[in-house]
Amino acid sequence: MADDRDREEAVVAEFHKKIKEAFEVFDHDSNNTVDVREIGTIMRSLGCCPSEGELHDLIAEVEDEEPTGYIRFEKFLPVMTEILLERRYRPVPEDVLLHAFEVLDSAKRGFLTKEELIKYMTEEGEPFSQEEMEEMLSAAIDPDSNSIHYRDYITMMVIDEH
Amino acid sequence: PDLYHSSTKPRDAGTGAIVIIQKWYRGYSSRLKARQLRALSIFQSIEYADEQCQLQLSTLFSFMLENYTDICQADSELVHRFLLSQQHLRERQNFEELIGVSQSYTGPQLNFPLTFIDIDYVLQHFMKNQILHARYVTEVLFEMKKMLMRKPNFNRIKSHGRDITICGDLHGNLTDLFLIFHKNGIPSHNNLYIFNGDFVDRGKNSMEVLMTLFVSFLTCPDYVHLNRGNHEDSMMNLRYGFTKEILHKYKIYGAQILKTLEEVYTWLPIGTIIDNEILVVHGGISESTDLNLLQRIDRHKMSSVLIPPVEIRDQATKSKENKTGESATTPERSKANASSSDHLSKHEWEQVVDILWSDPRTKNGCYPNTCRGGGCYFGPDITAKILSKHCLKLLIRSHECKPEGYDICHNGKVVTIFSASNYYKEDSNRGAYIRLYAGTVPQFYQFQTTSETCLKPLCERCVYSKKNSEHWVLKERIISQKTDLTHAFQLQDHGKSGKLSQGQWALCMESVLGLQLPWRTLRPHLVNTDNDGNVDYLSSFQDVHIKKPVQEVQSTVIETLYKYRSNLEFLFNIIDSDQSGLISIEEFCETWKIFSSHYGVPSDDAQIEELVKKMDFNKDGSIDFNEFLKAFYVVHKHDTLKPD
Numbered sequence: 001m002a003d004d005r006d007r008e009e010a011v012v013a014e015f016h017k018k019i020k021e022a023f024e025v026f027d028h029d030s031n032n033t034v035d036v037r038e039i040g041t042i043m044r045s046l047g048c049c050p051s052e053g054e055l056h057d058l059i060a061e062v063e064d065e066e067p068t069g070y071i072r073f074e075k076f077l078p079v080m081t082e083i084l085l086e087r088r089y090r091p092v093p094e095d096v097l098l099h100a101f102e103v104l105d106s107a108k109r110g111f112l113t114k115e116e117l118i119k120y121m122t123e124e125g126e127p128f129s130q131e132e133m134e135e136m137l138s139a140a141i142d143p144d145s146n147s148i149h150y151r152d153y154i155t156m157m158v159i160d161e162h
Numbered sequence: 163p164d165l166y167h168s169s170t171k172p173r174d175a176g177t178g179a180i181v182i183i184q185k186w187y188r189g190y191s192s193r194l195k196a197r198q199l200r201a202l203s204i205f206q207s208i209e210y211a212d213e214q215c216q217l218q219l220s221t222l223f224s225f226m227l228e229n230y231t232d233i234c235q236a237d238s239e240l241v242h243r244f245l246l247s248q249q250h251l252r253e254r255q256n257f258e259e260l261i262g263v264s265q266s267y268t269g270p271q272l273n274f275p276l277t278f279i280d281i282d283y284v285l286q287h288f289m290k291n292q293i294l295h296a297r298y299v300t301e302v303l304f305e306m307k308k309m310l311m312r313k314p315n316f317n318r319i320k321s322h323g324r325d326i327t328i329c330g331d332l333h334g335n336l337t338d339l340f341l342i343f344h345k346n347g348i349p350s351h352n353n354l355y356i357f358n359g360d361f362v363d364r365g366k367n368s369m370e371v372l373m374t375l376f377v378s379f380l381t382c383p384d385y386v387h388l389n390r391g392n393h394e395d396s397m398m399n400l401r402y403g404f405t406k407e408i409l410h411k412y413k414i415y416g417a418q419i420l421k422t423l424e425e426v427y428t429w430l431p432i433g434t435i436i437d438n439e440i441l442v443v444h445g446g447i448s449e450s451t452d453l454n455l456l457q458r459i460d461r462h463k464m465s466s467v468l469i470p471p472v473e474i475r476d477q478a479t480k481s482k483e484n485k486t487g488e489s490a491t492t493p494e495r496s497k498a499n500a501s502s503s504d505h506l507s508k509h510e511w512e513q514v515v516d517i518l519w520s521d522p523r524t525k526n527g528c529y530p531n532t533c534r535g536g537g538c539y540f541g542p543d544i545t546a547k548i549l550s551k552h553c554l555k556l557l558i559r560s561h562e563c564k565p566e567g568y569d570i571c572h573n574g575k576v577v578t579i580f581s582a583s584n585y586y587k588e589d590s591n592r593g594a595y596i597r598l599y600a601g602t603v604p605q606f607y608q609f610q611t612t613s614e615t616c617l618k619p620l621c622e623r624c625v626y627s628k629k630n631s632e633h634w635v636l637k638e639r640i641i642s643q644k645t646d647l648t649h650a651f652q653l654q655d656h657g658k659s660g661k662l663s664q665g666q667w668a669l670c671m672e673s674v675l676g677l678q679l680p681w682r683t684l685r686p687h688l689v690n691t692d693n694d695g696n697v698d699y700l701s702s703f704q705d706v707h708i709k710k711p712v713q714e715v716q717s718t719v720i721e722t723l724y725k726y727r728s729n730l731e732f733l734f735n736i737i738d739s740d741q742s743g744l745i746s747i748e749e750f751c752e753t754w755k756i757f758s759s760h761y762g763v764p765s766d767d768a769q770i771e772e773l774v775k776k777m778d779f780n781k782d783g784s785i786d787f788n789e790f791l792k793a794f795y796v797v798h799k800h801d802t803l804k805p806d
Binding site: 010013014017018021022024025026029030031040041042043044045047048049050051052091092096097099100101103104120121124125126127128132135136157160 | 176177178179180181182183184185186187188189190191192193194195196197199200203524525663664665668680682683695
């Protein structure tokens with residue numbers, strides 16, 4: 001019993017250090033606060049994939065009563081630790097992502113055209129900003145055919161991460 | 163047909179799929195962004211640790227001075243060459259006659275005084291990947307010296323309603339300079355420019371960048387203003403690549419070009435003041451920065467940040483004399499000596515180093531810049547104090563790489579501007595320049611030279627980006643400290659299991675490597691971890707090793723030489739006064755002895771001597787030290803290519 005508790009404490013301690021490291025990347029003034037607009041990036045860099053809606057709720061949880069535009073580490077740490085312990089917002093497996101592209105590619109060509117991708121990503125779901133769209137296109141698009149071969153794209157993203 | 167939903171699938175599946183992709187993409191892009199920022203800070207930590215190492219060499223020089231008379235005859239000649247690199251500069255006419263220009267040279271043939279057409283010729287020539295002929299390089303350098311000598315220590319500009327563009331570090335990135343001239347126009351009486359130092363080193367076109375800037379300056383010396391940076395220093399060039407580039411591109415003429423360049427550097431102004439309001443200097447300030455003093459000093463006497471100022475040497479001599487019981491040099495005599503010598507006083511020297519090396523920080527106060535080893539960290543209170551003391555409103559500086567190419571801090575009073583995009587590697591950062599429009603706030607313009615990777619087919623991309631990544635560079639660092647790291651790990655590993663907890667591993671890494679990095683986040687890239695979360699600490703060394711140029715020598719000797727190769731390269735370059743690239747075996751061993759004894763590096767002198775002798779392949783008693791040092795490199799298991 002005591003062993004389990006020790007182990008959990010050790011796990012929590014390690015999570016705390018990881019969260020601190022991720023937080024510090026964006027703590028530009030080294031004063032244990034980050035711009036609220038970076039919270040999503042920090043959470044995602046720790047391996048979580050919340051939706052924009054879920055992120056919105058999380059920010060409300062970590063903000064001060066009087067929102068200052070900055071999030072303090074002391075408030076962020078416990079919330080983020082819980083998320084990691086409960087393994088919430090895990091990213092979907094690769095095959096689910098592939099299937100999602102296949103649903104959009106109803107004609108089963110193996111690719112989506114640039115125009116199609118732009119329409120889907122910027123007009124549906126939780127729409128991309130123009131900057132996000134441009135970023136995705138710059139890496140995903142095959143310059144010769146002006147289309148996205150999603151299978152290759154997914155493979156590249158996965159390899160890149162590991 | 164409806165593009166979003168096929169008639170056989172319900173609407174929800176389409177939207178659901180889109181949200182899945184969007185969520186995934188945002189997660190991926192955030193992780194990438196965090197990784198890029200982390201990579202930047204890793205590269206920066208390593209860069210500053212190297213700079214600190216380099217600056218510590220100045221204590222080596224002081225040490226050699228102190229023990230000058232103790233060192234035996236052979237060494238004292240070596241020491242002499244280390245310290246007195248002032249060779250007599252040949253007369254310009256004699257030199258120019260020596261460099262003939264052959265018929266086959268198709269590049270620009272410069273006639274002085276230069277005009278705007280010359281800027282164009284030079285740009286066109288460089289765009290074709292050509293170099294400027296040694297003859298014209300030399301003429302440009304002589305002209306630069308002549309013109310710069312007339313300039314005061316601080317360029318003073320009155321804008322009079324004209325726009326002024328300020329560029330930061332370029333570090334030999336010619337493409338960035340082309341981009342800036344293309345977007346922002348070449349310099350002219352209506353298009354003023356300030357280049358805030360660090361034109362050279364690290365990038366592969368330092369010479370072309372320098373020539374472009376110098377030709378621009380010579381064409382319109384009142385509209386182009388150059389500030390000296392910490393890399394406009396011949397000792398820094400020895401370590402950070404410019405010297406090598408010059409010798410490679412200009413071969414037999416390289417040595418003389420280097421000597422002339424050294425002088426030109428000392429005549430570069432140390433800063434610019436715009437409309438008596440804006441101070442532009444390369445590094446920053448310190449709490450003792452005194453612009454009035456800085457305007458009066460003889461800037462020409464500041465040769466290199468590595469040549470210690472006079473008072474330190476006088477103190478050294480004093481302590482020596484005290485030891486032998488003879489009469490000491492009085493402090494008054496030292497000061498008198500200082501003013502009449504060829505060097506700045508300690509106080510003046512420190513003032514200049516602060517200007518060229520300091521970095522702003524959020525914390526109040528002024529304290530030594532321990533990361534870099536030179537200059538200070540200065541806080542917002544220091545900025546406020548110094549700016550108000552001199553009735554200034556803004557400090558614009560460079561010196562630090564920023565992800566967005568620029569940064570504003572100290573309540574808007576300090577601006578950092580950095581113009582070398584992709585400085586550490588592809589995609590590491592944007593570059594930027596500032597345009598000061600008359601009567602309005604400064605505008606920042608960002609750029610980034612195109613990632614070559616984007617133009618490659620998908621299958622080739624990931625392999626390309628692995629090499630020279632921050633993990634690659636870290637691994638090389640790790641292998642060079644294998645002995646110390648293994649020792650530290652084993653001290654912690656009481657059960658001799660070969661494993662440590664993640665916390666213990668991180669602690670060892672930080673203390674041995676001396677780099678404050680996010681070790682836990684880096685761990686998966688550097689070492690293997692078992693299912694219980696324990697680190698197999700020796701696995702870091704598995705897929706990298708240092709190439710052994712000679713089989714019979716111990717690995718620890720190889721490791722030591724690899725670890726200190728940059729310092730050694732630097733020292734060899736200094737004693738190689740005729741820049742032949744060769745030093746004798748005795749000189750090598752003497753240099754190594756001085757270096758290792760000063761730094762307390764444990765070394766087997768006999769083994770090193772044997773190694774060196776074995777690498778003298780043609781048995782003529784001398785070795786090509788560049789070839790020698792290149793023979794020590796890290797082999798990464800999964801990479802089949804030799805490093806550049």
